[in-house]
Amino acid sequence: MSTAKPTAIVVGGGLGGLWATLRLVEAGVAVDLFALFEVKRSHSACAQGGINAVLDTKGQGDTIWQHIVDTIKGGAYLADQPPIKTMCEEAPGLIRTFERMGVTFSRTPEGLLDLRLFGGVKYKRTVFAGSSTGQQLLYGVDEQVRRYEDQGLVRKHEWWEMLSLVLDGDGRCRGITALDLRSLQVESFAADAVVLATGGLGLIYGKSTNSSNSTGAAASRAYQQGAAFMNGEFIQYHPTGMIGDDKLRLMSEASRGEGARIWTPRKPADPRDPKSIPEAERFYFLEEWYPAYGNTVPRDVASRAIWKAVKHLGLGVRGEDRVYLDLTHLPRDFVLRRLGSIIDIYEEFTGVDPCETPMEIFPAPHYSMGGLWVDYERDAAGGMKHGSPRNHQTSLPGLFACGECDGAYHGANRLGANSLLSASFSGRVAGESAAAYIKGLSRVTGADLGPVFEAERRRQEAVDEDLLASNGSENAFTLHRELGQIMTDKVGVERDNRSLDEALSALADLQERSRHLSLDDRGTWANTSLPYARQVQDMIVLARVIAAGARLRDECRGSHHKPEFEMEIPEGKFPGDPEFEDYVTRWKDQNERWLKTTVARHTPQGPEIEFRPVDTSVLPPETPRDYR
């Protein structure tokens, strides 16, 4: 099979997928871009606060090295470091490129890019566009992809869902099968390389900050066909989610970066209106517990502090699961200009004006640090080698992954405003790397893969036919709610092995039940129940990976917290103090055992997990995280 012109398939049209598309096209590769809906509606649009890049334009002496250190330590050393190094080095160049695309970044009085403060950081390093930065970045690349589409270099397949990969006899990825979400036809598509940019998996937790299409189903399908999945147990809870019945809408970390404070009344279940509670009777627990970083500690630290204040100290507002996020002390003009769109969201859904009344928030599942395992090649300078086909290639040759669906960069906890960066950067790299891989392929592979494509297409079609005909007793929507409940109750902010064992057994039951579905819609036109049912089945498979990793990892690291194994920094002790140094020794011993990448492989019985060493060649783990 020889193709005249090289082609690639990109699955997913958020920031990662669109960046990959641009770089593939620019390398002379024609792209078939698949997405569940118009790419402009992707979840990247929900990112609010900003994107990190060291511009050092605020007179604070920020450095790229500090960005590297903050990212590595923010992730509790769990991420391989060469890709982080290169990402931070190339972040300013990415921002410059976005700016040329016309992205409406907020400006200083001189007309230059403005910067704001974000969590886990001491310098202003976050470029932003009001408080809808993700939307603006997404639109910037969407417009460039449309320009290439207009030139016939990109073919969009919107309203198509990837069902599976097509692998040849050597296990090499040669294309995909996909479902036309309107006609329900299953078709196969060949390409020289496939890039997955399919986003997060928050829907596995039922209610999260994620969009309702962020199910992780595509990553799960690749995993079930043999792609390794890394660090699944690391799920970030965003400290400031809105309380919601249907969704936990995000209240950006930018609010705290701009000066908002988190507090709760000192008196349990204080019935008073928050505005009438005097300063002395308010507990600004983040500022008290972490004076050096205050309200802008990293997310895992902030979420656990809120958890502690509410669940352990019993200090939730009115005795409920919530604390205040307060920006009423900031000038209204300032707040509206810098944070207008998130203020609108809060007001729209609660009817309360955050400039007048403190917002009520609680930690919400937000981001998966883990994802498909991806490779990289180290260069002589210790970074990721430019143009290497190994970069962002999954364990299946010819299959690449970028954006939230890959597991690189963020280790055990992601810093705020690093996700728009990693999504864009990894998309760019995956596009370049897939193009390099294609160039290295022998153009004439000989074997006719027609029967392989047809067999896979037929296999997927049969799954649909079986589901449409099935008369089981289970309802996919109900199973999804139960899945969310299990994960939220037993695989959440604080974890323990007994609950995790219960979760694993409940998930195995759920998986068995998910084989006996019955659909209320058996139609063959734009039936949304059918793809949803398949997503639910695939979500359960991935949930087992998350829970199994959490069960095995007997330590606290970043977002993964098991109080039984907690090793706290001795109170009031700092470097130089023997008690602190003793803590550092114990911390290093723990790293010997647990500073390892969790790598899961699919088997019919469930995930098989191994632990692999982490590349810490840029910043060896000598000093623990300390945000006090």
Place this chain on the structure above:
Amino acid sequence: MADTIRFKIRRQDRPGAAPYWQEFAIAYRPEHNVVSALMAIRENPVTVGGERVAPPVWESNCMESVCGSCSMRVNGRARQACSALVDTLEQPIVLEPLSKFPVVRDLLVDRGVMFDSLRRVKAWIEIDGSWDIHTGGPRISPQEWDLNYALSRCMTCGCCMDACPQFGTDKAFIGPAPLAQVLLMNGHPTGKYLRAERLHAIMGEGGLTDCGSAQNCVRVCPKDVPLTTALAKLGRQTTAQLFKDIFGG
């Protein structure tokens, strides 16, 4: 009845099929919005008459009014269903698909024409390529930014198109949303290099002059995009372009 939420939903099985109505009632919850209510209906799709039917089909994604997916007519008005809070709506809540786009099924419509229009007006900035050229974009004053940012919040949701009396499947008018993007791109220091091409694309049939100034668009826009201001400014640009085309210069 306070303990239930009642819906009247316009159904249509496929393009070209005859529409019909069904009524549903779900248990009351104070925080329901139209999308979360539709989710409750789809889990147990039984009409008020007790008939178990195929769940209604609609489109939604972000649930926070930023992706533009879930546009539909709620009690006669085009809006984002996710931010239509049940407590603020008169019952039965009447749900219909957007009226100016082809129906795919039930509340799901095909808004492809809006994206085609963005292509037609070249709603992008020509750059040499998406690699770093070691220099950023041009400076933009905070005052220019104010208007640009307001225009760039357009999420192609189609509410303005639904409300516009001049836009429809049987009409040529390109509609307010793509026009506002022309102003955004023409206002950018490098985007304006394509200004003449964009203006020519909206100066012919179905272009700017088809706007009837009903001003409905700006009233329904969920993102407060200053659509009528944008169209007025574009009017001045096209007039200037017309003189340029005739007299040169």
